[in-house]
Amino acid sequence: MxxxxxxxxxxxxxxxxEPISNTVLAGYLTELGHPTSYEDSLRDYMGGAMHRIHDTIFERTGKRLPDDFDETFHGRVFAAFERDxxxxxxxxxxxxxxxxxxxxxxxxxxxxxxxxxxxxxxxxxxxxxxxxxxxxxxxxxxxxxxxxxxxxxxxxxxxxxxxxxxxxxxxxxxxxxxxxxxxxxxxxxxxxxxxxxxxxxxxxxxxxxxxxxx
Known part of the structure; x- marks a missing residue:
C-alpha cells in the first residue's frame, strides 16, 4: 500500500x-506535593496533551494544579530544550x-x-x-x-x-x-x-x- x-x-x-520533559514534569509535580517518578510520568502522561496532567491530578487528589502550572512547566522545559x-x-x-x-x-x-x-x-x-x-x-x-x-x-x-x-x-x-x-x-x-x-x-x-x- x-x-x-x-x-x-x-x-x-x-x-x-521525552526524557527531558518527563524528568522536568516528574520533578515539578513532586515539588507541588504530588510525588511522581520519571517512570510514573512516562506511564501516565507520555503522548498526552497538557489537559491530561490536570485531569489526572484532579481525579486522583481532588486538587487543582496552580493557575500558572502550564507556563512554569513550559518555561522549565524550554530552558532544558535549549541546553540538551x-x-x-x-x-x-x-x-x-x-x-x-x-x-x-x-x-x-x-x-x-x-x-x-x-x-x-x-x-x-x-x-x-x-x-x-x-x-x-x-x-x-x-x-x-x-x-x-x-x-x-x-x-x-x-x-x-x-x-x-x-x-x-x-x-x-x-x-x-x-x-x-x-x-x-x-x-x-x-x-x-x-x-x-x-x-x-x-x-x-x-x-x-x-x-x-x-
Whole structure:
C-alpha cells in the first residue's frame, strides 16, 4: 500500500524530548506535593496533551494544579530544550527519503505550537516542516487518545484517513491513530512493542522506517 500522507508524532519521534520533559514534569509535580517518578510520568502522561496532567491530578487528589502550572512547566522545559535537545537519530534521513519519493508528511503533536517551534528551531527540523504542515492538540478540542488531532491533520492536508499512516511512540498516540482509521507504526526506542498494541509494525531504528512506509 502506498500511503498518501505520513503523520509524525513529535516528542520522541522527531525530537528526543521525552526524557527531558518527563524528568522536568516528574520533578515539578513532586515539588507541588504530588510525588511522581520519571517512570510514573512516562506511564501516565507520555503522548498526552497538557489537559491530561490536570485531569489526572484532579481525579486522583481532588486538587487543582496552580493557575500558572502550564507556563512554569513550559518555561522549565524550554530552558532544558535549549541546553540538551537533539533530533531523533536518523529522522532527517527519513524525511529526505519521503521528500525524494514525493510522499507528503506533517507533524501532529500533543504539544503546543510553541513547544513544537522551540524544539524544531533548536534541532533544525524547522527547515523540514514549513507552515501548514504543523498541527497541535491546541488546534482541536481533545488531545490523544481522541482521534481529533489526526483527523484534523489529514483534513488540512487533503488526504482521506485511510490513506494516511502515523508514526508514534506512545500508547495514547497509537490509540488515537487507530480511532482515526489510520495505519500506525510504533517506534520502540523508549516504549516496548507490547505497549504499542495495535500498531501495524514496530521499529527501534529510524533507518528501518522508509522500507516500512515506502
Amino acid at each position: 502506498r500511503y498518501e500522507l505520513v503523520i509524525f508524532d513529535n516528542d520522541g519521534v522527531l525530537v528526543d524530548s 535537545l537533539t533530533a531523533v537519530a536518523g529522522v532527517t534521513d527519513v524525511l529526505g527519503k519521503l521528500a525524494a519519493a514525493g510522499v507528503p508528511y506533517c507533524v501532529a503533536s500533543s504539544g503546543s505550537h510553541e513547544r513544537i517551534r522551540v524544539g524544531h528551531r533548536k534541532t533544525g527540523l524547522d527547515l523540514w516542516f514549513p507552515a501548514g504542515t504543523v498541527f497541535s492538540a491546541q488546534d482541536v478540542g481533545r488531545g490523544k487518545p481522541a482521534p481529533d488531532l489526526f483527523l484534523h491533520a489529514a483534513a488540512r492536508m487533503g488526504v482521506a484517513p485511510e490513506r494516511c499512516v502515523v508514526v508514534e511512540d506512545s500508547p495514547l498516540g497509537v490509540e488515537a491513530a487507530l480511532a482515526a482509521g489510520m495505519d500506525v507504526y510504533g517506534f520502540t526506542a523508549m516504549t516496548g512493542a507490547g505497549q504499542l498494541d495495535g500498531a501495524r509494525g514496530h521499529f527501534g531504528d529510524m533507518a528501518r522506517l522508509p522500507e516500512l512506509l515506502l
